[in-house]
Amino acid sequence: MSFDPNPKTRELLARLGAFMEAHVYPNEERYAREVADGDRWQPVPLIEELKGKARAAGLWNLFLPDSDLGAGLTNLEYAPLCETMGRVLWAPEVFNCSAPDTGNMEVLVRYGTEAQKRDWLAPLLEGRIRSCFAMTEPAVASSDATNIESAIRRDGDDYVINGRKWWSSGANDPRCKLFIFMGKTDPDHPDRHRQQSMIIVPRETPGVTVLRHLPVFGYDDAPHGHGEVLFQNVRVPASNMLLGEGRGFEIAQGRLGPGRIHHCMRLIGQAERALEKMCQRTKSRVAFGRPVADQTVTLERIANARIMIDQTRLLVLNAAHMMDTVGNKAAAKEIAMIKVAAPNMACQVIDWAIQAHGGGGVSDDFGLAKAYAAARTLRLADGPDEVHRNQIGRLELKQYN
Structure with a gap:
């Protein structure tokens, strides 16, 4: 089995490498200055500027295998492109290929309803908003996802959500407009892998409180960051459920x-x-x-x-x-x-x-x-x-x- 890039990947690699040389590596010091100046939790002007350049260069949404919404690359074809972007920690966002948005977009592509795709996937693909994946909890060993204690309870046409999450990457970003939240809809289900569900929680829903940012070895990773978030009696429509109860x-x-x-x-x-x-x-x-x-x-x-x-x-x-x-x-x-x-x-x-x-x-x-x-x-x-x-x-x- 040869893992050499095929012609399609080689052409994209050449264009991506040229973009990195022209716009990313020369701007590493500028990026650091812009993050340090003023309010660290605001979007970085350089990133927003380079997003437009990347999109114009056809270097946008390079992930998403098995979907016509991305660049039509397989995981193997995308891998060397991802490596190139990864050479600079902040570069993937320039190409709309950064976590946790890539994972959340893949969830919406695979499991979202047409309405969910219209409301949340479309603006994510356009880079107009960002998102957060809320899974890990401070009170339990979240390395075992079945330990999760957060509750998602059906109440008429709504679900009511209660729980505390942390290491929720992107929660502090002012562009974050939605959480994909994992919690238990049926804690007594005999199959412990069918107890959990995932649901979309709009950031501005009453009861959602970002308590603090969590630094990593002293780095706050602003403006994206990692947050501890409290969900208290957060009410969202039942239509926000992803795939169905017990599928989390x-x-x-x-x-x-x-x-x-x-x-x-x-x-x-x-x-x-x-x-x-x-x-x-x-x-x-x-x-x-x-x-x-x-x-x-x-x-x-x-x-x-x-x-x-x-x-x-x-x-x-x-x-x-x-x-x-x-x-x-x-x-x-x-x-x-x-x-x-x-x-x-x-x-x-x-x-x-x-x-x-x-x-x-x-x-x-x-x-x-x-x-x-x-x-x-x-x-x-x-x-x-x-x-x-x-x-x-x-x-x-x-x-x-």
């Missing part, structure tokens, strides 16, 4: 498969960028009479970084291929494998790059500290390493029954 776990599995591929490819982009910075830094710095790049420990780390990045990329491309050919369920082991491999690889490569930069590596001058914080977070987000390893082990043992 099913939707979550459908949503998280592609999302994990996207996270892993972006992490490979971050690792590649870190390795580039490490090579450039060590070639330009002299210690003990010779370039740092000539030190054996540096050569060993550079070599190991290259091996680890390429190994992980092949794992991710294989998982993407399997998702396209046999589906998410059959590719469950491969998806779990990359979700463990990619964040651990990125953490190690970025850590070596930090070490090569000396004191500068832990500053904000080179972007490595924030990249490390983001990579380390992804050992928890979309399922912690431990859960994925357990799943991989069980699926491996299944062959010997």
Whole structure:
């Protein structure tokens, strides 16, 4: 099986790479200045400016396999594009390809009614609004989604929602107009995977309160951020239910498969960028009479970084291929494998790059500290390493029954 990009992907890669060189890499310092100036929780002018350029260049909504609403790419075709965008943490938003909006759009494409698509999917695809996925809860171990305690109770033509969520990415963003909320409609159902449902909650609904933003290793990730959100007697129409009562776990599995591929490819982009910075830094710095790049420990780390990045990329491309050919369920082991491999690889490569930069590596001058914080977070987000390893082990043992 060859994972070389096909002509369609190569053409898009060339255009995307040219866009990154012309508009993204030269503006990294401008982005940092604009986020730091004034109210950090307002949209960044640079991003809004570049969105128009990306859309005009035909580099918009590149995800969405099996849908004519995106670029018509499979997961395998999208993967190298996602890696390229991931080289700069904020770049995916420029192309309307950032989390959690991509996952929420996929949910609406797959499971939404025509009215839900009209009201919420259309403005998301146009980049006019942003969204939030509200699943994790502070009171329970949310690595087991069946633990979720939030309640979704039917009351006539409405549902009434109560619960507290956190690490709800995008909740603090003023452009966030909807939450996709996961809670229990039938906590006593004998099948614990049929207790949960997902429902659309408009951001401005009475009873929705964003309590605070949650920093990640001190980074607030403004203006997007991660929030703790309280839902108190939030009433929404019954028509806001996604797919039907008891289908929430099913939707979550459908949503998280592609999302994990996207996270892993972006992490490979971050690792590649870190390795580039490490090579450039060590070639330009002299210690003990010779370039740092000539030190054996540096050569060993550079070599190991290259091996680890390429190994992980092949794992991710294989998982993407399997998702396209046999589906998410059959590719469950491969998806779990990359979700463990990619964040651990990125953490190690970025850590070596930090070490090569000396004191500068832990500053904000080179972007490595924030990249490390983001990579380390992804050992928890979309399922912690431990859960994925357990799943991989069980699926491996299944062959010997």
